[in-house]
Amino acid sequence: MSEQAAADQRFMRLALALGRRNLGRTWPNPSVGAVVVKDGVIVGQGVTAPGGRPHGEPVALAMAGDLTRGATLYVGLEPCSHHGRTPPCTDAITAAGITRVVSAIEDPDPRVAGRGHALLREAGIAVETGLLRDDAVRDHRGHISRITRGRPSLHLKLARTQDGFAAHAGNDRLRITGPLADGAVHLWRAHADAILVGIGTVRADDPALTVRLPGLAERSPLRVVLDSDLRLNSAYRLVRGAREVPTLAISTRNAPAHAKRMLASFGVEVVCVDAGPDGRVDLHAAMSALAERGITRLCSEGGPSLADALGAADLVDVLTVFTGPTAIGAGGGLPAIGPHLDNALATGHLREAESLMLGPDHAVTYERSN
Structure with a gap:
């Protein structure tokens, strides 16, 4: 050279x-x-x-x-x-x-x-x-995706135990990763335009979905909840804190009007899109709605169900899987990776791009091959 x-x-x-x-x-x-x-x-x-x-x-x-x-x-x-x-x-x-x-x-x-x-x-x-x-x-993956595909780029994060589970059999919350891995996730949040979860994660974990790294609190992105029946309410931190950190609920066109009014009173914006054949929010319509609002880089931290639905819809551009040091053992639990994501990995549609250790946790990142 x-x-x-x-x-x-x-x-x-x-x-x-x-x-x-x-x-x-x-x-x-x-x-x-x-x-x-x-x-x-x-x-x-x-x-x-x-x-x-x-x-x-x-x-x-x-x-x-x-x-x-x-x-x-x-x-x-x-x-x-x-x-x-x-x-x-x-x-x-x-x-x-x-x-x-x-x-x-x-x-x-x-x-x-x-x-x-x-x-x-x-x-x-x-x-x-x-x-x-x-x-x-x-x-510039997000900018390119919004212009050429009409949707944001999507970075999906999943955590699993050594034996491949995201939660106990009863779907009880499970601590899988340590401080270094958690810090990496917060840094991704700081560099995302928006963070996406489903209503199931909100109801199970009541997350804040903010950036909690020293000096970066103001970098908390737009928080987006997929909520087909608009069950989001003031019992959850996302709603109570919506005037401090912008929050958006994406529901179907059949969402109850009283729920929309209640959420609006707390500062939550509600966007209604078409439903899919299963009656839930159509994921492609949701992504288009986010792109119309200017969102280019979307980070998803929803559970295995949402993750696999995103995989089935071919919306995953980057997947990072954290594997913690412990196992659930006998009795098993809820698998972290569903069949559609598993197929994307097996066929090379999502290809390994990076592997690193974050303390005791192993993080492997896969990127879309086309």
Whole structure:
């Protein structure tokens, strides 16, 4: 690898790392990192601000000031070329006197989709694309999924005992993972736009679904409950805390009006979608409703039933399975992985991407193969 190629990789890795900082905070816009380099020295860097504006490129350009003349810009996603609440990033890049742009991937948004790169080239700027493409696709999986599939990307988390169970036979709550694994889950929450559970998990565990890592409490994402019969009520922490942490219930069009009014009085938004053949919330309709609200990255921590339903609907993009150090033993319990997810793993539809130990817990992450 040449010295220039090595430097390009180093600066692009920084741009991608910057972009990851604000994942979960910029939706519906992607979180994009940008780095300005002049004569081998970093003179500016930026990331899309919370709320989605300004984009990372103008932040980095502003930091660099006059040093942008003749500099190279490294960016994790194609610069935008359309007018929105702010002018196009391509205009700012051209006006700043940047002479070379290194971009990881093209933006699938039809308002951009190669036009950003084309406008920069027309302005006489050298444009190179595809550097660390796989890393960038992984980072922008949610944005890409929302644009191309009309739904958020879904990261499903499951925990199981050594012998493969999620709960005791009576569905009693079971402590499976330790502090390190729990911390990893909270970090995923902090980088998600929304977290999804079913009403069964709410009724069994009464979870808060907030980020409880030091200094990251404000990163708690939108909380989403699938609740076909709208059984959610003020007995649960999600409802009582809805004015502090936004909470959304997705129900069917037959949801009782009085339940909607009660939840609204606590600050819970209720969205009604079509029901599937089983009378429950149609999962594809639910995902479309979330995408319409700008959600790009969805993390699911529901139980085995919801997890397998998501697998059956082919909605799982990333699956992380935590295996704890203990076993239930004789009598067994509720299997953590249902038949549809098991089939996705057996056929390679979900392929292993990472394996690591978090204290005594083994975490294996699988990613969608297409």
